[in-house]
Amino acid sequence: MQNIISLAFIILFTAACKNGPSTSKHQASWPQFSxxxxxxxxxxxxxxxxxxxxxxxDLGVTTLEMDAHITRDKEVVLAHDAHINPLFMLSPDGKEISKEEAENMALYQMDYAEIRRFDVGSKFHTGFPQQQKLKTYIPRLAELIDSVQAYLKAKNKPPVFYNIETKSKPAGDNRLHPDPENFVKLLMAVIQEKKITPWVIIQSFDLRTLQVLHQKYPQVRTSFLVQHNKSVAENLQELGFTPTVYSPNLKLVNANLVKECHERGMKVVPWTANTAEEIANLKALGVDGIISDYPNLLVAAQ
Structure with missing residues (x-):
């Protein structure tokens, strides 16, 4: 009987492994360079x-970086801005959106069915002239995960990490987004439903969401986004714990910062390096990863 039970366990474990990283309760190994x-x-x-x-x-990144907002009907969607952005979005009927109109289009005050109708890919983006233009939409995080996992399987690609930023700050609570606890609860519900927790890093400038994660979901990697000149020690004291990743603006990175972070057991992943020179300089300082608008440059530097 013991042999039969052992054999059954081995079969179940093997089957689980074939389903991919989502079945693991442990964190996936950090890439050699993210x-x-x-x-x-x-x-x-x-x-x-x-x-x-x-x-x-397709370019071969290890990690997909993205931003998360919450809609009125509690859907987690991918968007950087709290409002519909007239800089690169068009109305559902393909028309320009004025800044005044956009001010009344907060994602947290709109249902997802309405948000999905906006075109976020056809309008020329002056800041990114290399962008390929195509009609596309703001996706739900759940749909994005399903699409990525299916794409990886179809292309026979290795698993990728999801670096997801909670777009929140105190002034926006219950107006532009839920309070930190409910924001994290909604986000983690999707992540857990899709069984990708081992491959997720949650990042934020809002230390409150990171604190909620640390307290309620300690198994999840966290990344503290930094854009000011406070010291590493000051930032960590304010945060109250040591995150997995320290993610500063690239202009803040120097050899001493990298050394201190490593001594404290943190990875260093700066943002946003968009030239080959910036990428080379950061790599020379010993960072553990880089966030870039141009992942083709990142991969070329490997």
């Missing part, structure tokens, strides 16, 4: 869209 496509591949494709993530996968 090449992260910012908002997918923002410099090459419409940001935070399924085509952008597929482009990054």
């Amino acid at each position: 090449t992260e496509g910012h908002r997918g591949a923002r410099g090459l494709m419409p940001e935070n869209t399924i085509p952008a993530m597929r482009k990054a996968i």
Whole structure:
């Protein structure tokens, strides 16, 4: 009987492994160097869209970086901005959107069915002239994960990490997004449903969401985004714990910062390096990954 039970366990374990990383309760191994496509591949494709993530996968990144917002009907969607952005979005009927109109189009005040109708890929983006233009939409995180996992399987590609930013700050609570606890709860519900927790890093400038994650979901990797001149020690004291990743603006990175982070057991993943020179300089300082709008440059530097 013992042999039969052991054999059954081996069969079940083997089957689980074949289903991919989602079945593991442990964190997946950190890549040798984390090449992260910012908002997918923002410099090459419409940001935070399924085509952008597929482009990054085709280029060979280890990590898909993306932004998360919450809609009125509690859907987790990929978007950097709290409002519909007239800089690169068109109305459902293909028309320009004025800044005044956009101010009344907060994602948290709209249902997803309405948000999905906006075109986020056809309008020329002056900041990113290399972007391929195509009609596309703001996806739900759940749909994005399904699409990525299916694409990886179809292309016979290795698993990728998901670096997901919670777009929140105190002034926006219950107006532009839920409070931190509910934001994290909604986000983690999708991640857990899709069984990708071992492959997820949650990043934020809002230390409150990271603190919720640390307290309630300690198995999830966290990344503290930094854009000011406070010291590493000051930032960690304010945060209250040591995150997996310290993610500063690239202009803040020097040899001493990298050394201190490594001594504290943190990875260093700067943002947003968009030239070959910036990427080379950061790699020379010993960072553990880089976020870039141009993942083609990241992969070329490997």
